[in-house]
Amino acid sequence: MGKTILEESTQNTAYIPEPLPDELLYSFLGRLAAYNSFANPREYLKSMFGTKNIIPSPDLPTSLNELQNRLGSQSPFESAKKMIDSVTLYPYHRPFLSLERHERVEAILLGGEGDRLKTLLGRVANGFGANPSLRYCLECRQNDVRDHGAPYWHRIHQLPGIIACAKHGIELITFLWPSESSHRQRIELVPVAPQAKCPSRKSADAQVAFARSSADLLRMNLPALGPDRWSKPIRQRLQKMVLATRMVGFAMLCSQRLSAATTMALQDFCISGASSRLQNILSRGSTQYSRGRTDRATPYSICC
Numbered sequence: 001m002g003k004t005i006l007e008e009s010t011q012n013t014a015y016i017p018e019p020l021p022d023e024l025l026y027s028f029l030g031r032l033a034a035y036n037s038f039a040n041p042r043e044y045l046k047s048m049f050g051t052k053n054i055i056p057s058p059d060l061p062t063s064l065n066e067l068q069n070r071l072g073s074q075s076p077f078e079s080a081k082k083m084i085d086s087v088t089l090y091p092y093h094r095p096f097l098s099l100e101r102h103e104r105v106e107a108i109l110l111g112g113e114g115d116r117l118k119t120l121l122g123r124v125a126n127g128f129g130a131n132p133s134l135r136y137c138l139e140c141r142q143n144d145v146r147d148h149g150a151p152y153w154h155r156i157h158q159l160p161g162i163i164a165c166a167k168h169g170i171e172l173i174t175f176l177w178p179s180e181s182s183h184r185q186r187i188e189l190v191p192v193a194p195q196a197k198c199p200s201r202k203s204a205d206a207q208v209a210f211a212r213s214s215a216d217l218l219r220m221n222l223p224a225l226g227p228d229r230w231s232k233p234i235r236q237r238l239q240k241m242v243l244a245t246r247m248v249g250f251a252m253l254c255s256q257r258l259s260a261a262t263t264m265a266l267q268d269f270c271i272s273g274a275s276s277r278l279q280n281i282l283s284r285g286s287t288q289y290s291r292g293r294t295d296r297a298t299p300y301s302i303c304c
Helices: 025-035 041-049 064-074 080-087 090-096 099-111 138-148 205-220 227-271 274-290
Strands: none
Touching: 025 041, 025 080, 041 064, 064 080, 064 099, 080 090, 080 099, 090 099, 090 205
């Protein structure tokens, strides 16, 4: 259930909904605006963050301390830090950061400007981009409407490199921004009806496995462990993979050489005429046994 509030800081906000399972803060803010009939994006953001100049980020929002303060005692979040853990993508990135970098990133999320945030996280350098498109799953959207009355943006669908739904194993749909929404401060909701004919298509097993592993990492809410904590097991795993590859390669090489040696031996065997002598021996043995002879046949040499 949501909460009705009448506090001065959010005097134009009469109702605050509860965040839904796996919902992005961006999606929560969009539903909050819809429930309270906010028509002007800039005015709405000012009431939530105290400034009209903020740009709402779907994955890594900033100024969360101010948002928590303005939501007041009726906030559905225990604290701004709890907000980071439950409705942003930062828990996915945090385990790979050093403690010093984590503290810098967390300070930006809580109260700073996000100009260099995604550079600090490596999102720009690794090719995922600073502002990736929003994605949704057709099956999840249908279930959300059935269970919650409206679709919403899921965190697990917005993780870097994810193109499959971890739950349903189908391809995600990339949200097409309407031309009139060039206003960067407007918060978009998941379309209730498809923007185009988008049949559900099964994703590759590797894509689904990657999506599920990424979702698990997000939900773990691990602390900042630092790159060294991850690099050692990764190196060990790679060494095992290299060793296994070398063993397979060695086995294949041995097999190829054995096959070549066997082929050469058979060729020598046929060329030397020994094969005809062997056929003669087998023919004689067959004749002898067919006549009922039980004495041992005279041995013939096939090597001379």
